[in-house]
Amino acid sequence: MNVSAREHILKLKLPFQIDTFPIYVCVTILEFFHIITCGCGISTINSLIITLILHIGGQVDILYDWLLKVFSKNTMNTVNRITMKTLIIKHQQIIMFSENIENLYTYIALMLFVSDIIIICCLGFIIITSISTPGGAAILVKSILFYIMMNLEAFIYCFAGEYLNAKSKLIGDAAYNSLWYDITIEKKRMILFMILRSQKRLTITIGKIMDLSLERFASIVKVSASYISVLLAMN
Incomplete structure (x- = not known):
């Protein structure tokens, strides 16, 4: 029944004493809601970027379908009233939307990757050292789950x-594979400009320093593994 000797959900150093049961319960409830709030906030941010990326992917698929179908002698300016101006406006909207996603998430990604690399290195060090530690099975399971997340x-x-x-x-591939040879010279030039603009890929960067890609993820894993080996050498 010693309340002050009980463990908390989080490691805390409080400026007051917890000598009574109601105070301990209130602190525990606040800790629980703090963890739930942080988890919901992180989940919302991660879910939002997935939703935005899937949305822009759907818009690209729509533009891709338009480019493959519209440039034909029989269907030009008649298929869903799609014109060259409509295609250019759609392309510009996709580019602007991608730039807005980039401005929103570039510094979020920077903070996330800096913290993730540090956490992954520390967790990897804990996992390796807990293998040879007596009674380290519980620590190993917790660390592995956290490491995977x-x-x-x-x-x-x-x-x-x-x-x-x-x-x-x-x-760019859809514009190149379209029936551009059935349209006028002026519109062919517009298609050429669209292809040239498409060569600048849409991407999300880490603090406007480097692009996010699967290759970048592999490099992060390699860097984390090298830091873990350094920590083991210093141990």
């Missing part, structure tokens, strides 16, 4: 950047 979070962002990059490549 940190890598999964980094993988989500890298996969989102890779997906956006691959989708942006489809626009």
Whole structure:
């Protein structure tokens, strides 16, 4: 019944004494809601980027379908009233939307990857050292689960950047594979400009320093493994 000797959900150093049961219960409830709030906030941020990337991928698929169907002598300016102006406006909207996602998530990704690399290195060190530690099975299980979650979070962002990059490549391919030879010279030039603009891939960066991709995720795993070996050498 010694309340002050009980463990908390979080490691806390409080400026007051917890000598009574009601105070301990209130602190425990606040800790629980703090963890739930942080988890919901992180889940919302991660779910939002996935939703935005899937949305822009759908818009790219729509533009891809338009480019493949519209440039024909029989269907030009008649298929769903799609014109050259409509295609250019759609392309510009996709580019602007991608830039807004980039401005929103670039510094979020920077903070996330800096913290994830540090956490992954520390967790890897704990996992390796707990193997030879007596009674380290519980620590090993907790650390492995946490290690998987940190890598999964980094993988989500890298996969989102890779997906956006691959989708942006489809626009130039669709414009090149379309029936551009059935249209006028002026519109052919517009298609050429669209192809040139599509060569600049849509992507998400880490603090406007490097692009998010699966290759970047592999490099993060390699860096984390090298840091773990350094920590083991210093131990």
